[in-house]
Structures are given as structure tokens and as C-alpha cells.
Amino acid sequence: MNPLVLLGVVGRVFLTFLRHVGRLTVFTVTALGHCVRPPFFPRLIGRQMIEIGYFSLPVVGLTAIFTGMVLALQSHTGFARFSAEGAIATVVALSMTRELGPVLAGLMVAGRIGAAMAAEIGTMRVTEQIDALTTLSTNPYKYLVVPRLIAGLTMLPILVLVADIIGIFGGYLVGTTKLGFTPIGYVSRTWEFLEPMDVISGLVKAAAFGFVIALMGCYHGNHSRGGAQGVGKATTNAVVSASILILVLNYLLTELFFAQ
Amino acid sequence: MTPKIALAGLKKAFGPKTVLDGLDLEVAPGESLVIIGGSGTGKSVALKCILGLLRPDSGSIRIDDQETVRLSGRARERLMTRVGMLFQGAALFDSLTIWENVAFGLMQGHGMRRAQARQTAIDTLAQVGLDADVADLAPAELSGGMQKRVGLARAIAAKPEIIFFDEPTTGLDPIMADVINDLILKCVRTLGATALSITHDMASARKIADRIAMLHQGRVIWEGPADTVHHSGNPYVEQFVNGRAEGPIRMSVRA
């Protein structure tokens, strides 16, 4: 094949990528600008908070409890080999608060909420409802995007706090019923080595993930084109991009907190 | 007298496809202008350019002698409080009830209280022939023609100075279509609004229009008083108003 053709293909892909990054940056900056300027829509923010925070509780809770339980079992398998079973409670607490709580809750919420946001806003885009908002003197960023961003940013930390507690409780269940811990022993082992920074770093991650989930849902929804198929594609893109960004951000934030 | 709306040299293309190709059009204050023209000639695109939903590639759009192409943010929102728009596909907000749809502009753009806005919405719904019992339904629970009328009620609820109707009578039965024609006339005659409508329904065009303009290939190829449309002497207009397949307008279909 002619090498110039290949070069052309690479260039085109790169340009498309740059265009998307540029569009996303403009979208984010515009949305953030509207976050700090009135008017605000408290009723809509409240509704999104309930949608994200309250209705995600079952999914996040179930994920957390089974993760906590399996963590206890697996670390027992490992630590029994060098007689360090006593560390299980600490391992469960640290893994849940620092890593698994935020990441798993983030991924579950990305599937649940990111998809719903992209589908709703995408449908509004292709049926001209977003145009109609503009003709009724309402800024679509303020009405649709800002409430979702604020709700994502604030509700994910709360969800993750709940997930931390439920996950540790899952470890406690397995620890006391299967692995021979006494209830007092397990709880005191958990408390002893858990530091505020473990929990805080997890909550900071959660806030970042919540923002990214809402941002991806709104961005892909807002840029969807062409009917049901376009909305379907936007939904998929929102979930996939949010999930990948969560994993990438998770590493970057971990590295940032690692020094502490 | 300065025109309420003045378009000059408006151009808009989507990729390689030119839709508007130097559109010139003026609407006087309190006038009702109807745009006719074949499907896909860019009538809806022209309306969206005026509303600022699409950005024209070049040309000027003046409303009350003020250039609006570059308007954004607050200035655009303020302009929109004086404008009402009925979308071709109604574009009702499906997360809100019917009355909230109709009252949306009153509550958001004009800051009216909920209770009062609801009453105004129900009154406006009555004008388009819908009972108060539909007020608390969701848009999906209405028929297409009823949704269109809710869209119409939403467009006129705030008594705007300028109203755009994209095919107001499409999908309505002939009697309801005439009720809507009367309503549009009332908006123009008694409220003094300026109306710019798109329609394929020649009976409706004759009734509501002061003036008719025909769009073809992105330009106005004919305009004149409504009663002259039937003896315009323009072969394109003749073909269109008589609905003949044979004539200078070629539809790209294969037999």
C-alpha cells in the first residue's frame, strides 16, 4: 500500500480525535460557567439528586456487600499462607474505602445514570425539545446539564460512603461467621488501622467520578444526531467513555494521593 | 416603516448541500406572511436560522432593525421572550404535563407564579379546542393532532410579538384546521402580533396570509398579496398551488 495513504488515514483519525477533544472542552467550560451563574433550578437539582443518590442505593449496596464478602474470603486464602489472618479486617477496610468503593460504585452508576442521561438528553435533542427550550428563553445548559453535574458531583461521595460501610459490613459478616473473628475483634481491627485520609481520598475520587459520569451522559446526549439509532449510539458512548475515564482518573488520583 | 423581520442574503449549507442560497425576505409589523414551497426546500431551516437555533453561513437577520445573527446569552434570551414558535413536530417536553408545557415560557421566561400560570395555560388550551381534563396528562397520552395544538398553545401562551408557525394545520381534521386558522388570525388581528407561517395547506394559506412567499431552491422566487397567488403568472407558483406533478418544479422520483 502507498505509505501516503496510510499517513492520510492516521492524520484523519487524529484530526477527528482532536475535534472531539475540542468540542468536549468547549462543552465542559460552558457548562461550568453556567454552574456558577444564576438562575438555578433547585427543583431540578433535587430531582436529579434523588435519581442518582436514592435510586442507585440498591445497586451500589448489593455490589458493595458482595465485594466486601469476597474480599474477606480471598484475603484469608492469601494471608493464611503466612499466618497473617489478623490483617484481613484491615485489608477489607482499606481496599473498600480507597479503591473498590469508589471504582465499583462509579462503574455501576455510570451504567445506570450515564446511560439514562444520554438517552434522555439525546431524545430531547433529536425531537427538537432542546431547541424548544431555547425558544422559551431557557438555557439548555442551565436547565439540563447543570442540575445533572451538580447532582453527580455531590451524590456519588454519599453513595460511596454508604458503599464503604456496607462493604466493611460484608467483610465483617464473613469474618465473624466463617473465619473465626469475634465481632469486637473484627471491628477494633478495622478501626485501628483506618485513617481519615483513606476515606477522604475515596470520597474525592467519588466526586470526580460523579462529575465525569454526568458530563459524559450530557455531552453524548447533547451531541446525538439522527433518531433512535443516534440516541442508542450516544448511550453506548456515554457509558463506555465514562467507564474508561473512571479507570484512568482512578489511577491518576491514586498517584496523587500516594505521596500522602 | 421598518420591517419587523428582515432577512438579507441568508445562506446555509449542510456539508456540501446548499439549503438556503441567498434568501431575502421582509415581514412588516402586524403582518401575516406565509411561506410555501416544496418539501425539503429549507423552510424549516430558515425559521431555525431566524430563531438562532442554526447559525447561517452568511447573510443578515434583523429583528426590529437589530442584527441578531451574533446575539447570544442573555440578549438572545431576552429576544426569545418576545417570540413564540410552533415546531413542525410539536417538540413537547415529555417529562412535563400538558399544562406545564403550555405554561413553560410564562414561568421561565416571564417569571409567572405556578398557580396563575396553570390558569393561563388552561385558558390557552381552551382556545385551541382542548378541555381542562387534558391539562394533567403527559404529551405521549395525546394524539398527534392534539400534540400539535398543545404546541400551538405553548407558542402563543405568553402573547408574543412575533410568532412562527411551522405547519400549524398539518395533521388536523378540516374543521379543527379552520379553528386554528381563526386563532392565528386572532393573534395577528387582535393582539397585533407579526406571524411567519409555513404551510402546505393552500386553504389555510389563503385564509391566514396577508402575503405569500414561495421558496424554491433556497431563494424566494415569488411573493405577493395572498389573493394574487392563484393568478400569479409564475409557472412555479401555478404548479405548486394547483398541485400538479407536471411543470417546471421537478421532483426527483423514478416511475
Ligand SMILES: Nc1ncnc2c1ncn2[C@@H]1O[C@H](COP(=O)(O)OP(=O)(O)OP(=O)(O)O)[C@@H](O)[C@H]1O
Ligand atoms: N440539521 C441538519 N443537518 C443536515 N441537513 C439538514 C439539517 N436540517 C435540515 N437539513 C436539510 O435541509 C433541507 C431542508 O430542510 P427543511 O427541514 O428546512 O425542509 P422543509 O422545507 O421544512 O421541508 P418540509 O416541508 O418537508 O418540512 C433538507 O434537505 C434537509 O435534508
Ligand SMILES: [Mg+2]
Ligand atoms: Mg419543515
